[in-house]
Amino acid sequence: MSDLDPGQPWLEALKWDEQGMIPAIAQDAGSGRVLMFAFMNRQSLQETVNSGSAVYWSRSRQRLWRKGEESGHAQRVRSIRTDCDGDVLLLSIDQQGGIACHTGRESCFFHQLHGGLWVAVDPVLKDPKDIYGK
Amino acid sequence: MSDLDPGQPWLEALKWDEQGMIPAIAQDAGSGRVLMFAFMNRQSLQETVNSGSAVYWSRSRQRLWRKGEESGHAQRVRSIRTDCDGDVLLLSIDQQGGIACHTGRESCFFHQLHGGLWVAVDPVLKDPKDIYGK
Numbered sequence: 001m002s003d004l005d006p007g008q009p010w011l012e013a014l015k016w017d018e019q020g021m022i023p024a025i026a027q028d029a030g031s032g033r034v035l036m037f038a039f040m041n042r043q044s045l046q047e048t049v050n051s052g053s054a055v056y057w058s059r060s061r062q063r064l065w066r067k068g069e070e071s072g073h074a075q076r077v078r079s080i081r082t083d084c085d086g087d088v089l090l091l092s093i094d095q096q097g098g099i100a101c102h103t104g105r106e107s108c109f110f111h112q113l114h115g116g117l118w119v120a121v122d123p124v125l126k127d128p129k130d131i132y133g134k
Numbered sequence: 135m136s137d138l139d140p141g142q143p144w145l146e147a148l149k150w151d152e153q154g155m156i157p158a159i160a161q162d163a164g165s166g167r168v169l170m171f172a173f174m175n176r177q178s179l180q181e182t183v184n185s186g187s188a189v190y191w192s193r194s195r196q197r198l199w200r201k202g203e204e205s206g207h208a209q210r211v212r213s214i215r216t217d218c219d220g221d222v223l224l225l226s227i228d229q230q231g232g233i234a235c236h237t238g239r240e241s242c243f244f245h246q247l248h249g250g251l252w253v254a255v256d257p258v259l260k261d262p263k264d265i266y267g268k
Contacts, residue, residue: 010250025159025168032166034159037222049247082252083242084235088171090243101218108217109224113183116144118216 011042015087024089026054026100028107029078035100036108038065040089052077054093071131073097097126104128145176149221158223160188160234162241163212169234170242172199174223186211188225205265207231231260238262 016022021039028035038056040048044064047055054075058065068074075093082089101108103124110122150156155173162169172190174182178198181189188209192199202208209227216223235242237258244256 008250010247010252013252023157023171025171027168034161034168034224037157037159037217080247081243082245082247083171084237084239084244085242086245086252090168103218108219109215110218111216111220113144113214113216116142118144118147118220 008046011046013086014045014082014089015085016042017087021057021059022087022089024054024056024091026075026091026093026095028095028100029092030094031106033107034109035075035093035095035106045089048077048091049080054091068096071097071099071102073099073131075100099125099131102128102131104131142180145180147220148179148216148223149219150176151221155191155193156221156223158188158190158225160209160225160227160229162229162234163226164228165240167241168243169227169229169240179223182211182225183214188227202230205231205233205236207233207265209234233259233265236262236265238265 014022020041023037024040025037026035039059041057044055044057054067054077056065056067074096078092080089080091098106100106104126105122105124110120111118112121148156154175157171158174159171160169173193175191178189178191188201188211190199190201208230212226214223214225232240234240238260239256239258244254245252246255
């Protein structure tokens with residue numbers, strides 16, 4: 001956390017949860033599609049602002065997750081908003097490769113409720129094997 | 135919870151947190167704007183599906199929150215999606231009155247980060263006093 005200035009008012013104005021996390025929604029600046037939902041801690045948000053590319057906190061891996069570090073599908077950040085409560089972030093981004101989801105789809109929100117079933121309604125644009133290698 | 139069938143696979147396919155909640159993003163079907171972020175429990179999601187209008191769980195008031203019950207700014211639900219993890223919902227909605235935020239703005243996401251400050255960048259469309267009465 002050495003590169004993080006704890007005295008930054010914009011950072012401390014946000015409501016961080018008891019784990020020091022804030023949820024973040026990534027929306028494609030071009031298509032308007034909501035692409036994914038993830039978490040940030042202070043360090044990842046600070047790095048996002050500094051670098052201009054989305055950096056999340058991977059709760060499963062317990063480390064910074066520089067989006068695209070393995071897939072190449074980085075997210076250039078155009079703007080960052082927060083809501084009236086300051087407890088969630090909305091990132092307007094340009095999605096490199098047009099694929100945000102690890103399944104090879106544009107958006108992680110590809111299951112739609114139809115007649116009491118979750119149906120995968122979006123196409124796989126690229127085989128995950130070709131994204132992540134073997 | 136009497137109107138809730140616990141055996142509904144689509145409901146149990148979702149990942150509910152330890153408080154029985156799932157986050158929900160509401161996106162305007164017309165403009166594509168992300169309007170708000172709130173939580174649902176099983177009962178509120180079931181009622182949302184049954185009624186076609188968004189029902190959230192108010193964590194502050196600890197009760198069902200039928201969006202628009204006080205403001206008139208109800209949300210008609212066009213579709214419900216979940217993400218690849220099944221732990222967040224995305225609602226495509228028609229926002230009655232064109233106002234989702236209790237501040238009288240279209241979207242709750244009206245603060246944008248500019249030069250290290252959160253700046254309110256969207257106009258108030260209606261005085262909250264005129265929305266909620268005195």
